[in-house]
Amino acid sequence: MSVEQTLADLVEKINREPQVIRGFQAVYHLFVNGEGGGNFQLTLCQNRAAYTKGTPDEATCTLELSDTNFIRWAEGKLNPTVALVTGQLKIKGDMGYSLMFQMILNGTRS
Template sequence: MSVEQTLRNLEEKINANPHAVNGFHAVYHFLISGAESGNYQVTFAGNQASYVKGTPDEAKCTLELSDENFIKLVEGTLNPTVAFMMGKVKIKGELGYSLKLQTILSAYQS
């Protein structure tokens, strides 16, 4: 699965059942390296999620990781804490928002 398809699937799951993002508002940036490198912005607002390619707005939290690790992170096969400790994921900004992101992702992993 591609990075964009992974983001599209996550957006659809969240918007179909926004229980984990109710009342939450934040902007995240994902700086992806590897074969599918690119920058993406994910926004949680109005009990919905959306993503765009690029980083037009200021983010509360920025994650830098490879395309493979991004897909594993969203699918739940990569432990975010271990990945951070091993340097597979770099986090900039407010660390508390990365923990909230982990909670959101866990809620939508099938």
């Protein structure tokens, strides 16, 4: 699975069951390194999610990691705390938003 497909699946799950983001608004910039990576923006607003290639809006939180680690994180196979401590994940902005990102991922796994 690619990073873009992982994001598309995440957005679909959130929009199908928006209670996971009810009342929460954020703009995440995802700088994903590796062959399947790129720069992406995940926008959560008015109980809807959307993603786009590129980073056109100002970010609430920026996450930088490899394509493999992003997919592993989305699948629940990567501990973000360990990834942060070991340098596999870099976070810029409000740390609370990165924790919320983890909660959103947890809430969308089937």
